[in-house]
Amino acid sequence: MDTNLPVTSQPRIVIVGCGFGGLRLAKELADAPVQVVVIDRNNYHNFQPLLYQVATGALEADNIAYPIRKIFAGQHNFFYRMADVQRIHPASNTVITNIGDIRYDHLVLATGSLTNFFGLESIERNAMQIKSIPNALNLRSFLFQNFEKALLKEDPAARQALMNVVVVGGGPTGVEICGSLAEMRKDVLPKDYPELDLKQMEIYLIEAGGEVLGPMSKESQQKAKKYLEDMNIHIRLNTSAKRFEDCKLYTSDTEFIRTENVIWAAGVNGADIPGLPEAVVARNKRVNVDHVNRVQGTTNIYAIGDLANMITEEMPRGYPMLAPVAIQQAEQLANNFKRFMRGEAMKPFHYVNKGSMAIVGRNRAVVDLPGDKHFGGFLGWLTWLFVHLMTLVGFRNKIVTFVDWATSYLSSDKALRLIIRPYKRSDFKDDKGKANAEHMNSTPQYNPTPPAIQEPVKTQA
Known part of the structure; x- marks a missing residue:
């Protein structure tokens, strides 16, 4: 006990x-x-707002994680159990x-x-998510593994399916990862994969509602949408994902997007x-x-x-x-x-809204402040960077993240393109073929020898 x-x-x-x-x-x-x-x-605190940067190679995992015991070192009434x-x-x-x-x-x-996959089992089985550090590392490996496989494909349709990315969900996470992927397509991937025609890589953002960044102001929604369009991201509003199988994400019974890479950011x-x-x-x-x-x-x-x-x-x-x-x-x-x-009555909770923000890419962000104040662009980008940098736990994480961001900004490069632990979907299937939720939110077990590159998993409708 x-x-x-x-x-x-x-x-x-x-x-x-x-x-x-x-x-x-x-x-x-x-x-x-x-x-x-x-x-x-987990024995660490995870800074979730920056998980997408781990997934796209902008930051390493230990930049956004900090050991729980180190956070509370010296707090004598504190005890931790993993x-x-x-x-x-x-x-x-x-x-x-x-x-x-x-x-x-x-x-x-x-x-x-x-x-929350809303009961869409084929998407739960085959799509990627970004709710934990293992999720983000799996996504990073999976994306780069698919580019390696694309080099080996002679069929143009199969090659493009491995390069295309569909992000489902137009909230801050969906918008931010789309922007990061677009910057990778422009500045990073052409250096690593000169044999591929990166102009063929399509990035789609699918949103069931009528606007991106639904909780934010109309001004910020419109500005973010324009930023995304300027980065050549295909936005499909009032569109829902129905199922994902045979390298096709269906948005209706007959309409689909050919892709092997579906990132689910549509609900929790x-x-x-x-x-x-x-x-x-x-x-x-x-x-x-x-x-x-x-x-x-x-x-x-x-x-x-x-x-x-x-x-x-x-x-x-x-x-x-x-x-x-x-x-x-x-x-x-x-x-x-x-x-x-002290024997006193508890006081009710009242939330003080200090504003909201989302980043789309370099020099592109949107900020809503109380009092119906809105701004974006370079000033919004600086505001987003400052707030997130100051919110990170640990002095070391703040410094390393700042240096990584500055280096990336000056060089237009993201150096963390390593496939250290190859990912395959079958690592996370239970005996019924469904994604194992416990494993998806914890560190997966991998074979000591990296598995061979696999063909895309195919399921029946």
Whole structure:
């Protein structure tokens, strides 16, 4: 029981997940008379907004990751356990994990989100996603492996299918990876693959809605769309992906785009944990919470960040699944824990919107600020770089990322084009042929000898 945690008379606050919310909450409780226990399956904090740059060779993985134990070095009330949470048992105030059971006085779920494929099984089996560092490294390897295979193809249609990329989802992730791929096509790939006609490489952005960057202002939507079009990206609005098989992404029963590379950035679900009352889990797997982030129907279980579904008059569909929301909820919850221990009433959460932004490419970004202020271009690009650089965890990560960005800007090059661990889809299939969600979000097991280049996986409709 308790996986060898020290016995204490102080209240134990167990935090599941060390993303933006979990990390900030644990740090804010440093001076509180509590024992803080963080559980995460990875021993590092992952800066998700820059995953797409890892996937496209602009940054290395360790630029955007930082060891959890190093972050909290010197925080004497902090303890970390590397584990997978399997279930919650509210009746006994216990978290059941693969390394043992952990008792809690207060439990905070900060598990974030998982990719939502909306029941499209062929896409879930064969498309790539960017929700973790292993995902990003797999995508990077997969793209460059397909260019190596394209060199060997004599059939023009087969060669182009290996070069074409389709990004599904016109939110910030989809827009940003499209821009990064377009810059690779222009500045990087012609140097590495002079035998290929890179003018044949097509990049498509598919969005089911009527605009890209749906949550942002009309001005930013229009500006981002123009940036993408100027970079020769094919934008298809009001278009949905139906299935992906035989190197074809179907947008209707008969219409398709020939490609081997589909990147899914179209939706997310909350990463809920078994054991919560079914009534509190919403359709998108987010967990209904009250005005202090307490899970409805419980007394000592809380949820923050992407998992928390807090309904208010201003936000009838819940707060957006954004890092600033998670950070502010963590700060408020830490203060509420301190109030609770002083015998004071908890205060409700109120989100302060400080703006939103998205980068499209070099000198191209869009920024929305409170007060109906919008700008873009070079100033927006600098703003995006500064905010993300300052938000990175760790001084070393900030410096190395700044140097990498400066080098890339001056040389128009991305040096990280290494296929260190070759990727094949069959590494992530269970006995039913479906993608194994547990493996897709953890470090995969690879053969010591790199596998031979495989032909594209083909499935039946």
